[in-house]
Structures are given as structure tokens and as C-alpha cells.
Amino acid sequence: xxxxxxxxxxEPATLAEALRFMADESTRAVPLAGGTDLMVQxxxxxxxxxxxxxxxxxxxxxxxxxxxxxxxIIGAGITHAAxxxxxxxxxxxxxxxxxxxxxGGAQIQALGTxxxxxxxxxxxxxMAPSLLVANxxxxxxxxxxxxTIPLTQFLVGYRKLDLAADELIIRFHLDxxxxxxxxxxxxxxxxxxxxxxxxxxxYRGKQEGGKVASFAVALGSVAPTAIRLREVEQWVVGxxxxxxxxxxxxxxxxxxxxxxxxxxxxxxxxxxxxGRLVRGFLEHLASAG
Amino acid sequence: xxxxxxxxxxxxxxxxxxxxxxxxxxxxxxxxxxxxxxKEGCGEGECGACSILLNxxxxxxxxxxxxxxxxxxxxxxxxxxxxxxxxxELQRMYVxxxxxxCGFCIPGMLVASYAHVTGDHPDNSxxxxxxxxxxxxxxxxxxxxxxxxxxxAAERLSHEDEDDDx
Ligand code: FES
Ligand code: FES
Numbered sequence: 357x358x359x360x361x362x363x364x365x366x367e368p369a370t371l372a373e374a375l376r377f378m379a380d381e382s383t384r385a386v387p388l389a390g391g392t393d394l395m396v397q398x399x400x401x402x403x404x405x406x407x408x409x410x411x412x413x414x415x416x417x418x419x420x421x422x423x424x425x426x427x428x429i430i431g432a433g434i435t436h437a438a439x440x441x442x443x444x445x446x447x448x449x450x451x452x453x454x455x456x457x458x459x460g461g462a463q464i465q466a467l468g469t470x471x472x473x474x475x476x477x478x479x480x481x482x483m484a485p486s487l488l489v490a491n492x493x494x495x496x497x498x499x500x501x502x503x504t505i506p507l508t509q510f511l512v513g514y515r516k517l518d519l520a521a522d523e524l525i526i527r528f529h530l531d532x533x534x535x536x537x538x539x540x541x542x543x544x545x546x547x548x549x550x551x552x553x554x555x556x557x558x559y560r561g562k563q564e565g566g567k568v569a570s571f572a573v574a575l576g577s578v579a580p581t582a583i584r585l586r587e588v589e590q591w592v593v594g595x596x597x598x599x600x601x602x603x604x605x606x607x608x609x610x611x612x613x614x615x616x617x618x619x620x621x622x623x624x625x626x627x628x629x630x631g632r633l634v635r636g637f638l639e640h641l642a643s644a645g
Numbered sequence: 646x647x648x649x650x651x652x653x654x655x656x657x658x659x660x661x662x663x664x665x666x667x668x669x670x671x672x673x674x675x676x677x678x679x680x681x682x683x684k685e686g687c688g689e690g691e692c693g694a695c696s697i698l699l700n701x702x703x704x705x706x707x708x709x710x711x712x713x714x715x716x717x718x719x720x721x722x723x724x725x726x727x728x729x730x731x732x733x734e735l736q737r738m739y740v741x742x743x744x745x746x747c748g749f750c751i752p753g754m755l756v757a758s759y760a761h762v763t764g765d766h767p768d769n770s771x772x773x774x775x776x777x778x779x780x781x782x783x784x785x786x787x788x789x790x791x792x793x794x795x796x797x798a799a800e801r802l803s804h805e806d807e808d809d810d811x
Contacts, residue, residue: 358668361646365666365712388710395708396689399669409667413713437702461780462757463693466702467709 371417385410390467432471448532451539451558452486484582485558488574490530511581554621559637578613597642609634656725666712682723693781696753703760723752742794746785
């Protein structure tokens with residue numbers, strides 16, 4: 357016996373069929389992809405068993421992964437394992453491939469999906485920072501059609517997305533890494549694998565003649581959602597990559613984030629680490645040129 | 646209580662099973678298929694004791710709603726793994742290096758080892774081997790002997806590949 361034995365299991369064969377289930381309140385269901393978050397919560401009774409579940413695993417529309425001009429398109433059903441081994445992702449969004457490689461162990465990577473990670477809307481999700489530095493847009497759909505929203509707006513708040521009850525996340529559109537740009541990913545947690553992060557982040561940047569020509573940086577677990585550090589980004593562009601710039605960028609990054617204290621870390625530690633991460637990214641950028 | 650019927654290839658043989666679709670794959674493997682080699686440690690995706698190969702990828706079977714596994718899926722559990730050449734080589738090395746103590750984590754650990762040595766171009770550096778087993782927790786061995794065993798098995802298997810080429 358399991359407490360999920362009475363849950364109705366909906367198996368759409370196509371996205372259109374899935375959206376029809378979502379459109380009607382009498383058939384609307386909890387979308388289930390890799391199950392790495394939801395199955396645990398249901399089995400442990402943290403969340404009550406849902407009356408209906410919608411299996412997303414079988415939808416071919418969520419499984420695409422391709423480059424189209426300067427855009428990398430990643431279906432919501434793409435797993436972390438697929439992201440980390442995809443030559444396309446490695447080339448066009450290396451910080452995303454690196455982030456995918458640090459989610460749980462191999463067994464979790466083979467199950468968890470990028471759509472599930474973003475759909476879970478946790479500030480500690482490992483996928484968001486790398487998507488944010490690639491100016492990612494989320495494409496969502498309902499039976500009325502689809503819309504594409506910048507991820508910065510899609511991530512509304514703590515566990516809150518700009519996603520209506522009848523909509524599903526379909527795919528993400530990323531700006532492919534331009535030539536001469538580089539990226540980096542760092543994650544700090546209690547142990548390297550299989551742990552929820554204390555603070556993590558990504559950057560994408562370009563240097564020219566020892567100066568910062570472009571710099572995007574995003575951190576997770578330092579605010580209700582993963583965020584871009586716009587003030588530091590603007591401040592640092594055009595500056596020389598020297599010790600003064602690194603020091604001041606570190607200070608500014610610590611001041612820009614507004615983390616909370618929780619079971620995994622204190623606010624002070626997260627502020628300090630945020631500054632160190634941004635400094636590390638600039639050092640990486642300096643050594644890349 | 647509604648059920649679904651699925652036909653899978655389990656350890657190379659065709660099985661048709663019926664179960665409530667939200668049952669964990671772990672429970673269907675242990676209770677419906679009667680394959681008790683796959684263990685439940687945490688039931689939360691943390692320990693890896695329930696690891697199996699699903700379509701050649703290692704997964705924690707405690708996190709999968711069995712209904713999500715479609716017809717035709719290939720499942721390899723410890724019972725099938727130990728019939729393969731790579732599985733036997735790994736077992737031999739686990740024994741030779743003293744890599745198993747209480748044994749509870751070992752079926753899942755071997756699945757992770759097997760996935761690594763049968764993967765494309767496995768990197769057999771110490772760091773890569775540790776990463777390949779990062780999803781598996783062992784309360785007894787301290788991991789060093791497990792990594793040694795996998796390393797030794799990987800070494801022997803890679804020499805066989807060379808022999809094949811000549
Ligand atoms: S029982 Fe599945 S990971 Fe522990
Ligand atoms: S040998 Fe006892 S848990 Fe690994």
C-alpha cells in the first residue's frame with residue numbers, strides 16, 4: 357500500500373493533450389517530470405497526495421535540444437545528465453553544463469529536469485543562475501497559445517512563478533555564448549555532491565585589453581529568487597581588471613545581495629561568500645584573456 | 646485503486662506487470678517482480694541503495710513513479726548485473742579489495758560502478774570515480790576500498806578492449 361495508490365495518473369501522449377487536461381479544472385493535475393522533489397514530499401507526507409498527476413515524461417515536445425542561430429533552445433524535459441553531456445550545451449552555455457554536473461549524484465542527474473528545477477521555484481535551485489547570465493526566456497503554454505517571458509520576470513518570488521494554473525513550462529531560450537566570451541559556475545555547499553547549495557552562481561563576461569568589456573553575474577540562495585547583480589555588473593564594466601577593482605567589486609556584491617538566514621547558512625556568511633564568488637569570477641575572467 | 650499494465654525488459658527478460666501507477670519503481674521491483682537485491686535505504690533519493698539502470702542510465706528507483714516507466718523500457722537490477730561480464734569483474738574486484746562490509750549499500754554501489762565502467766570513454770581518475778559514486782552512501786567502508794575496487798576493475802576491462810582491437 358502506498359498513500360499515492362488513489363492518485364489518478366494522466367498519461368498524455370502529446371503536449372496538446374496535456375494542455376487540454378490542464379485547461380479544465382476537473383482534470384487539472386500536478387505536472388510530474390523527474391520526481392526528484394515531488395515524490396519525496398508525497399511519500400513522506402510533507403505534501404498531501406495529489407488527486408491527479410500529469411506525466412510529462414512521455415511528451416516529445418519537451419525533449420528538444422537544439423541551436424537556432426544565436427539561440428540555444430532547451431526543452432523543459434531535458435535532464436541534468438543530458439545537459440552535462442550535450443556538446444551543444446557545453447559550447448553555447450558551458451556554465452549550465454557545469455551546473456547540471458553538480459546537481460545531486462549521477463542517479464539524480466538522470467532523473468531531474470531543467471523544467472522541474474525552475475518549476476520548483478526554489479531560490480536554491482542550481483539551474484537558474486546559469487540561465488540568467490544567458491538572458492534566458494521561459495516559454496510557457498496553455499490551450500490558448502504560448503508566451504515567452506524573460507526568466508528575471510518569470511521568477512516572481514519565493515516559490516512563486518509567473519505561471520497560470522492552466523500553463524506548462526515548455527522550453528527555455530538562451531543567448532548562445534558569443535565568441536570571445538567566457539563563463540564560470542561555482543557552488544558552495546556542505547559537501548561537493550548531493551547537497552543543497554548554500555550559495556551558488558554563474559557569470560558570463562568578456563575582457564578586452566585587461567578591461568571588463570561585458571559582465572553578467574547571477575547568484576542563487578541570496579534572495580527569494582536567483583538574481584542578477586545589476587549594480588555590480590554596471591559598475592564593473594569598463595574598469596581595469598586590477599586589485600582595486602576586484603576588492604571594490606567584492607564589497608559591492610556583498611552589499612547588493614539581501615540574503616536570509618536559514619537552516620543551511622547565516623545571512624552574514626552568504627553576503628561574504630557572494631562577494632568572494634564575484635571576485636572569483638572576475639579573476640577567472642582576467643585569466644581567460 | 647486503478648492499475649496500469651506495463652511490459653518491460655528486466656534483466657534481459659520480458660515481464661508484464663500490473664500495479665497502481667504512482668507506486669515507486671522500487672516497490673514494483675521488490676514486491677511485484679520479487680527482485681529483492683535492490684535495497685531501500687533512505688527512500689528520499691539521498692543514499693543510492695535503490696539504484697538501478699533504466700535504459701542504461703543509473704537512477705534512484707525510490708523517486709520514480711513506476712507508471713512513468715513506459716512499455717519497452719530496459720531495466721537492469723543487481724540480479725541482472727551480476728550476469729554480465731563487467732558486473733562479474735566488478736564483483737570480483739569488490740571482493741578482492743574488501744570493498745563490502747555489511748553489504749547493504751553494495752547493490753546500489755555496483756550499479757553506479759557498472760554505469761561508470763560501461764559509459765562512453767570513462768575517465769578513471771580518482772576524482773572521476775569518486776564523482777561517479779557521489780550519489781551512493783556507505784556507512785561502513787569509508788569508500789576508499791570501493792574506489793580501489795572500481796579502479797582495478799576498470800583497469801582490467803580497459804585492457805580487454807585493447808585486446809579486442811588487435
Ligand atoms: S532508497 Fe532511494 S536513494 Fe535511498
Ligand atoms: S558496506 Fe555497509 S553500508 Fe556500505
